Amino acid sequence: MKISILTLFPEVVESYLSASILDLAARRNVVEFEVINFRDFAEGKHRDVDDRPFGGGPGMLLMPGPIVRAVERVQEGHGPDTPTVLLTPQGRRFDQGVAEQWSQRSGLILICGRYEGFDERIRDVLQPIEVSAGDYVLAGGEIPALAVTEAVVRLLPGALGHEDSARDDSFAQGILEGPQYTRPREFRGHAVPDVLLSGNHADIAAWRRQQAEQRTQHRRADLWTRHQNQSASDAEE
Numbered sequence: 001m002k003i004s005i006l007t008l009f010p011e012v013v014e015s016y017l018s019a020s021i022l023d024l025a026a027r028r029n030v031v032e033f034e035v036i037n038f039r040d041f042a043e044g045k046h047r048d049v050d051d052r053p054f055g056g057g058p059g060m061l062l063m064p065g066p067i068v069r070a071v072e073r074v075q076e077g078h079g080p081d082t083p084t085v086l087l088t089p090q091g092r093r094f095d096q097g098v099a100e101q102w103s104q105r106s107g108l109i110l111i112c113g114r115y116e117g118f119d120e121r122i123r124d125v126l127q128p129i130e131v132s133a134g135d136y137v138l139a140g141g142e143i144p145a146l147a148v149t150e151a152v153v154r155l156l157p158g159a160l161g162h163e164d165s166a167r168d169d170s171f172a173q174g175i176l177e178g179p180q181y182t183r184p185r186e187f188r189g190h191a192v193p194d195v196l197l198s199g200n201h202a203d204i205a206a207w208r209r210q211q212a213e214q215r216t217q218h219r220r221a222d223l224w225t226r227h228q229n230q231s232a233s234d235a236e237e
Contacts, residue, residue, distance in 0.1 A: 001030070001031045001103075001105070001106060001107055001108070001153075001156060002031070002032045002033075002034065002077070002082075002107040002108075003031060003033055003034070003107065003108045003109075003110065003149055003152070003153070004034040004035075004036060004074045004077070004078070004107070004108070004109045004110070005033070005034070005036070005110045005112065005145050005146075006036045006037075006038060006067075006070050006071060006074065006109070006110065006111050006112060007035065007036070007037065007112040007140070007141070007142055008037065008038050008049065008114050008140070009114075010035045010036070010037050013112075013145070013146065016146050017146075017149075021150065021153065021160065022150060022153055024159075025153050025154075025156065025159040028158055028159070030157070030158045030159045031153050031156060031159070034074070034077075036070055038066050038067055039066070040070070041065075041066045041067075041069040041070040043065065043066075048063070049062060049063055050062050050114070050115055053116065058116065059115050060116060061116050061118065061119050062113060062115065062117070062118050062119060062122070064119045064125065067111070067118065067119075067122050068121075068122060068125050071109065071126055072126075075109065078109060079106040079107060081106055082106060082107035082108060083102060083105060083108055084109045084111070084128045084129065085108065085109060085111065085130075085148070086111045086113070086122075086126075086128040086129070086131070087110060087111065087112055087113060087131060087132075087133070087148070088113055088117065088132060088141070089132050089136070089137050090130060090132065091129075091130030091131040091132040092131060092132065093132050093133075093134065093135075094131045094132065094144070094147070094151070098131070099148070099151040099152050099155060102148075102152050103152050103155035103156055108148075108152060110141075110145040111126075111141070112140055112144075112145050113141045114139070114140040114141070131144070131148065132144070133147055174227040174230060175212050175213060175215075175223065175224070175227050176212060176219060176220060176223070177212060178208050178209075178210075178211030178212035178214075178215055179211055179215070193207070195207045
């Protein structure tokens with residue numbers, strides 16, 4: 001998979017891509033990263049990429065010219081199945097289901113906003129998929145783009161040390177992940193549950209499933225209801 005991230009602050013993105021799972025995945029040739037600076041596609045002496053909004057108002061908007069030129073150039077290096085994604089609070093909320101869908105693609109193009117956002121003609125011309133990291137506003141799209149990148153890359157075969165690591169994550173099975181324990185067996189009066197020390201894999205699996213379901217019911221009633229509805233639908237089929 002090839003992931004291209006377009007931004008005004010490539011140093012922010014590159015530093016994160018060079019660490020931990022993402023760096024290992026790139027070294028294993030599981031994924032190829034490309035970081036593009038919008039300013040490289042700007043014109044004029046000062047390489048301007050933003051300007052004041054028509055009609056007045058605070059802040060600056062990203063101009064359509066540099067952004068569209070940069071994205072169109074990047075698109076030339078991707079296959080036809082590659083999603084072009086605009087990171088914006090106005091988009092649909094990104095979730096594990098979207099990550100799983102995109103992990104099946106040959107590439108991903110992520111466009112990071114800044115300042116007061118995008119000139120609307122960027123949307124009109126590029127027709128991107130608009131995605132939000134949540135119902136809040138950040139200074140730019142770099143953090144959401146990196147969150148999308150990591151969520152997708154860790155699902156790629158060979159990205160993680162163990163192939164089953166992503167299978168039991170929260171949301172992977174439609175519910176939250178249950179509690180996990182490691183050494184020591186007791187810490188400040190809190191002991192590891194006996195079932196995890198029993199060696200009975202069937203009992204351990206049943207306990208983990210029960211704990212995951214309980215945690216989901218208590219912490220995410222909306223997720224639990226959706227999971228129950230899906231289970232009922234699957235049973236009817």
